[in-house]
Every structure is written in structure tokens, then in C-alpha cells.
Amino acid sequence: MKTVVITGSTRGIGRGLAENFLARGCAVVISGRQQTAVDAVVAELAARYGADKVAGKACEVTAADQLQGLWDAAVAHFSSVDVWINNAGISVPRKPLHETDPLDISRVVDINLAGLLLANSVALRGMLGQGSGQIWNMEGFGSGGQVQPGMCAYGATKRAVNYINKALQKEIKGTGVQVCTLSPGIVVTDLLLGDYDTASPEWEKSKKIFNILGDKVETVTPYLVEGILKADKSGAKVAWLTSGKAFRRFMTAGFNKRDLFTDL
Numbered sequence: 181m182k183t184v185v186i187t188g189s190t191r192g193i194g195r196g197l198a199e200n201f202l203a204r205g206c207a208v209v210i211s212g213r214q215q216t217a218v219d220a221v222v223a224e225l226a227a228r229y230g231a232d233k234v235a236g237k238a239c240e241v242t243a244a245d246q247l248q249g250l251w252d253a254a255v256a257h258f259s260s261v262d263v264w265i266n267n268a269g270i271s272v273p274r275k276p277l278h279e280t281d282p283l284d285i286s287r288v289v290d291i292n293l294a295g296l297l298l299a300n301s302v303a304l305r306g307m308l309g310q311g312s313g314q315i316w317n318m319e320g321f322g323s324g325g326q327v328q329p330g331m332c333a334y335g336a337t338k339r340a341v342n343y344i345n346k347a348l349q350k351e352i353k354g355t356g357v358q359v360c361t362l363s364p365g366i367v368v369t370d371l372l373l374g375d376y377d378t379a380s381p382e383w384e385k386s387k388k389i390f391n392i393l394g395d396k397v398e399t400v401t402p403y404l405v406e407g408i409l410k411a412d413k414s415g416a417k418v419a420w421l422t423s424g425k426a427f428r429r430f431m432t433a434g435f436n437k438r439d440l441f442t443d444l
Contacts, residue, residue: 182409183258185209185250187241187299188268190217192369193318196401197265202229204405209254209261210236211268241268241295247302255306263408264303265316265362266296269337274330274382285333292337300348304357312356315348316408316418317341319363349414358414362404365421366394368440391438392429393421 184201188194190212198208202225210225212218215238222236235257239250254261269292272284300315307313322335323342348359368390400420407418
């Protein structure tokens with residue numbers, strides 16, 4: 181049984197990861213920005229998987245002391261942390277950079293980049309102290325060099341993920357700690373929908389692509405969790421939407437009509 185801490189796990193991909201780890205017998209620490217939301221998810225998952233398997237603590241990832249508090253709470257509850265997943269992140273409305281609210285720019289950088297660095301710092305310190313552990317940093321649009329109008333600020337923060345991972349893998353070489361990469365692809369969540377005006381022509385065009393390449397949380401997260409639990413070396417990457425899979429999706433799109441948004 182592994183103990184897993186997941187930031188941003190009260191909903192979306194983080195929540196899906198938590199449920200799948202619990203279903204495989206792991207212990208999970210839930211975290212989100214609001215303690216009420218954390219408590220509600222912990223209660224629901226504890227009723228399903230057992231109160232001894234799930235705990236939770238609210239945490240703002242831009243605050244180093246709160247991240248340390250999350251680590252300390254996990255260790256107090258489960259003795260150690262085997263896997264720490266940096267899933268928390270936000271996006272901003274799709275607009276040219278010069279039309280984007282400066283507060284939105286600051287917020288996405290604070291959470292997606294500064295928060296990621298702080299979370300890695302806390303988790304690394306703790307894992308080096310205990311002699312082992314895996315950190316998984318979450319990719320997103322821009323991590324692989326993709327560029328689209330309106331995605332400058334978000335894409336820049338996700339492009340940094342690859343540099344951070346490579347740098348940290350060098351820093352922890354020869355230790356018992358591993359730094360790895362998680363790539364969920366296009367997943368239909370509030371984060372994705374929040375970028376668009378769903379009444380706009382742009383949304384209609386984007387929705388067609390999402391219905392080809394996208395998937396729901398319950399489809400993607402079992403695969404990601406299985407890959408994480410199998411990984412045994414630093415630098416491992418678990419990717420759902422590979423280039424081969426994307427190519428096959430486009431080739432069969434005319435015969436395989438999908439609508440991921442009917443229930444939203």
C-alpha cells in the first residue's frame with residue numbers, strides 16, 4: 181500500500197486520481213483550497229473505501245507554510261509519503277495577452293509556476309529526509325511546445341514543467357527520490373470549459389477537436405494511476421494522449437462520432 185498526496189484533488193482529474201488510488205488499496209491525502217470542500221470529499225471517499233485510507237487538509241499551493249503543513253499532516257496520519265502529485269493548477273480565459281487582465285496573468289503564474297516550484301521544494305525536502313518517494317508533475321497545453329493564440333500565459337507556465345522536471349532529475353540523481361511526468365491529454369473538466377465562451381463560434385470549432393482528442397476523467401485516470409504505480413525510476417512519464425493515439429483518433433473521426441459534452 182502506498183500513501184499518495186494529491187494537490188487539487190477535490191474535483192476533476194485530481195479527484196479521479198484519488199478514487200483510483202483508493203480503489204487499488206492505496207491511502208490518499210486529499211487537498212484543495214477550501215477546507216469545507218476537502219472535508220466533503222474525504223467523507224464521501226471514506227464511506228466508500230474506509231476512514232483509515234483517506235485524510236485531507238486544505239492547502240494554498242502559493243504558500244510554502246501551507247504546503248509544509250500538508251506534508252506534515254500526511255506524515256502524521258500515514259507515517260510517510262510515497263507519491264506526491266502536483267495536480268493543482270488554473271487557466272485563464274482565452275484572450276490575446278494584451279487583452280488579458282494583469283491579475284489573471286499574475287494568478288496563473290503564481291499557482292501554476294511558483295506554486296509548482298514551492299510544492300516540489302517541500303516534497304523533495306521531505307522525501308530526501310525519509311530516503312525515498314516519487315514526485316509527479318502534471319503537464320498541460322504548451323508543455324510539448326504547442327502554441328495557440330490566447331494561450332500565452334497558461335502555455336508558458338506549462339512549458340516550464342519540462343524544464344523543472346529535467347532540472348530536478350539532475351538534482352536528485354543518486355538519491356532514493358524520483359521526479360516523474362504525468363500527461364493526461366485533453367480531459368473534459370471545469371478547467372477546460374472555463375477557458376471558453378460556450379456561445380461563441382470559436383467554441384463550436386474547438387468542441388469538434390475536443391470530441392476527437394478529448395476524454396472524460398473516468399476514462400483517463402485509471403490509466404494514469406496504473407502507470408504511476410508501475411513506474412520505478414526517475415524520469416518516468418505516463419502519457420494518455422500519445423501522438424500515435426491522436427493520429428488514430430483523427431483517422432477514424434469520420435466513423436466514430438463522439439459527444440463528450442452531452443451531460444455537462
